[in-house]
Amino acid sequence: MSTVELLPEDERFIVGTVRDFVDRDVKPVVRELEHTNTYPEALIEQMKRLGVFGLAIPDEYGGTPVSTPCYVFITEELARGWMSLAGAMGGHTVVAKLLLHFGTEEQKRRYLPRMATGEVRATMALTEPGGGSDLQAMRTVARKDTGGYLVNGSKTWITNSRRSQLIALLCKTDPDAEPAHMGISILLVEHGPGLTVSRDLPKLGYKGVESCELVFEDHRAGPDAVLGGVEGRGFAQMMKGLETGRLQVAARALGVARAALEDSLAYAQEREAFGKPIWQHESIGNYLADMATSLSAARQLTLHAAREADAGRRVDMEAGMAKLFASETAMRIALDAVRIHGGYGYSTEFDVERYFRDAPLMIVGEGTNEIQRNVIVRQLIARGGLD
Known part of the structure; x- marks a missing residue:
């Protein structure tokens, strides 16, 4: 039994629908879109129709909620x-x-129904040019006045920021707070005067979708812009949100690794050397065996964290482990796929070189793997060990 078959029937149907969409509509066009760095407008529209942007939103707000393993x-x-x-x-x-x-009930009703359809797409803005993973050292400040908040500062590596209508902005509402995280809030901001999307960052991989720098210069946010309505809770809120984010990045790594393995399996059966398919040569066969084993382990680790999240437990350690292991696995599998394909693995006419360029993002994205290890060891100590 495949792990997908452990899902309820309705969720298996959704996964199957997305799988068909990928095989029918994505794979035939991805190479050209990626190499020309073209925004995939038509594919995003299809994702909206499939309900992909409503997967975490309950029925009452118009979403199509699924379990975390299904996600x-x-x-x-x-x-x-x-x-x-x-x-x-x-x-x-x-x-x-x-x-x-x-969110407050008013915030939920304002945004979630339109987010469920993809009419409003949202992104989060954490990283700053000089801060990287040190979020408490951020310099973006929102100062309260009679009209709401005035925001000043800059963010970088913000994916989807040019085309998203809503930005969950991590910023300081009290720059003098001690400890620093007590002065951090999440502001729900929208595009408008004082917010400049300054440039799309050039990237090794992760093409088509923009990652940008944002500059706030006296950008006005309303008096009700603070997530939940109470200042100073943003750091803890975002740490909870990043549990989902890290599971999502782990799942992306699984997808890249699986594509690299599937391409390698097919190629190793078609390609012959010294009178037999190359998978029969022990060096290549060993690569394939190790790739499949490590991918299976990464998937089980990710699904374990997903199930723990659905059980209502804190999963910062489990999601960190999944993200760490799955991303390192994807990088290794992508490199081994290049080895198996030989010279063709280095050619832009094969997808393997794209996997090799996309895989590193999961190592450094959503908190670098060096930061993941810090999270994991702190939780190990706090919990008194693994059990």
């Missing part, structure tokens, strides 16, 4: 076709979860 499988399928498509819905899902867990 992992859907993300994996999208990334198997093109990792950028999974990126287009990753931050959006985190913002939906943030609204659901922490």
Whole structure:
């Protein structure tokens, strides 16, 4: 029995629908879109129709809610076709979860129904040019006045920021707070005067979907812009949101790794050397065996974290482990796929070189793997060990 078959029938149907979309509509066009760095407008529209942007939103707000394991499988399928498509819905899902867990009822009703259809797409803005993973050192400040908040600062590596209508902005509402995280809030901001999307960052991979720099210069946010209505809770809120984000990145890594393995299996059966298919040569066969084993382990680790999340447990350690292991696995599998394909693996006429360029994003995205290890060891100590 495949792991997908452990899902309820309605969720298996959704995963199958996304799989068919990837095989029918994504794979035939992905190479050209990716190499020309073209925004996949038509594919995003199809994802909206499939309900992909409403997967974390309850029925009452017009969503198509699924379990976290189902969400992992859907993300994996999208990334198997093109990792950028999974990126287009990753931050959006985190913002939906943030609204659901922490938003006021008015905030939920304002945004979630339109987010469910994809009419409003959301992203989160955490990273700053000088800050990287040190979120508490951020310099973006929102100062309260009679009209709401005035926001000043800059963010970078913000995916989907040019085409998203809603930005969950991590910023300081009290720059003098001690400890620093007590002065951090999430502001729900929209595009308008004082917010400039300054440039699309040039990237090794992760093409088609934009990652930008944002500059706030006296950008006005309303008096009700703070997520949940209470200042100073943003850091804890975002740490909870990142549990979902890290599971999503782990699932993207599974998709890239699976695509690399599937291409390698097919090629190793077609390609002959010294009178037999190359998979029969022990060196190549060993690569394939190790690739399949490590991918299976990464998937089980990710699904374990997903099930724990659905059980209502804190999963910062489990999601960190999944993200760490799955991303390192994807990088290794992508490199081994290049080895198996030989010279063709280095050619832009094969998809293997794209997997090799896309895989590193999951190592550094959503908190670098070095940061994941810090999270994991702190939780190990706090919990008194693994059990």
